[in-house]
Amino acid sequence: MDWQALRLSLLLGSLTVALLLPIALVAGRWLATTRMRGRALVEAALTLPLVLPPTVIGFYLLVGLGPESPIGRGWTDVFGDTLVFSFKGVLVASVLVNLPFAIQPAQRAFEAIGQELRDAAATCGHSAWRTFWRIELPLAWPGIVTGAVLAFAHTLGEFGVVLMVGGSIPGETRTLALSIYDRVQAFDNVAAARMAAFLMSVSLVAVTASFLLGGRRRHYG
């Protein structure tokens, strides 16, 4: 087992989820309640990471975050280092790639609440903020947690985007998924199998957890 890669993967997964949660809450609720005309386009853009090959996303991120890009130049001006081929760059890429995994379950959970409950809360004297905390969040949290679990599991398994944006620098950007590839290249199938089994177990637990949380949502009838 490549413990350094495992530690990096867990750190990347945790930070990705931490950054994604507030984004998923805001974007998921907004998409669930807005009547804006461009909503379909926004949803399509957020779904792109699910349908595009990771190398395509990785390429655009490499170019978009690279030292020649406005974002890359701005980053270098402020922080003095580069985004690409660094852990921070991989983290930014990971957040962007996982947007649909976190936002879509949150959006579906907020949609399932229905306008009538929000109206009922308003006639109970609740402000929009109080309705969010007391009614919407307690009902939507299984969807939000499902999204977080899926994003965490997907981050652990992400390969193409991490390789394109971060390379495979030990201790900096070489995650568990990249380490498996590395071990296979080195004909070390035993180590590769151990790490693959670990990733598969994490995925199985994550998907089981998301199904269990889905069942909890149905429990309210």
Next chain:
Amino acid sequence: MVEGISISLGQTGPIALDVAISLVPGQTLALVGPSGAGKTTVLRSIAGLYRPRQGRIVCDGEIWFDDHAGVDRPAKDRRVGLVFQSYALFPHLTAAANVAEAMLDSSPETRKERTRTLLERVHLGDFGKRLPSALSGGQQQRVALARALARDPKVLLLDEPFSAVDQPTRRSLHRLLSEIRTSTPMPIIFVSHDVEDAARCADQVCFISAGRTVEQGATRPTLDNPESRLSRWLADEDP
């Protein structure tokens, strides 16, 4: 200060509205009309959940809505008790917590005591700890009624309260509404497509079609001698 509620609503679209209603505390009005007549839109306008193009709603001297003056109080500030057709109970909260949810600005002791009183009033004193999913449709409706009463509303609105309940539940709700009218004088407006409910529970009736009032008046004379074709047609359904 004029007590009671005065409502005038008007617009040509997207949902046509031309309704004028005036009620004093203790009066009950039945809004009767066929499906799609705009009855629920009238209730939602009163509650502040729908904004009509024109109109004026004044309750106990407070202007809730006036398009000329640019006044449109949000629903949370209108002190309306609304029983939704689907009850709209918060599914993650117990019956007691649903009722208490409408009294969050009161102290916890007041909330607890008043929740108990309200649940007993709707004959659900022993059901406070149950989730809505563990209650029958009729029981859910009574929890929704208790919740609607919890804010000491200035007007009580009920959307099709008799439509999805069996006959015993319907009779029990008739009695309950009668008790509420006696114990808590406030204007009550309920929506129905059945004149029998109007005859039993309301002292005013307003026939409505395509969002417009077609006939309005005291219940018995209006039902006995309906003047418009729609009123006659609806009144003929009375068994």
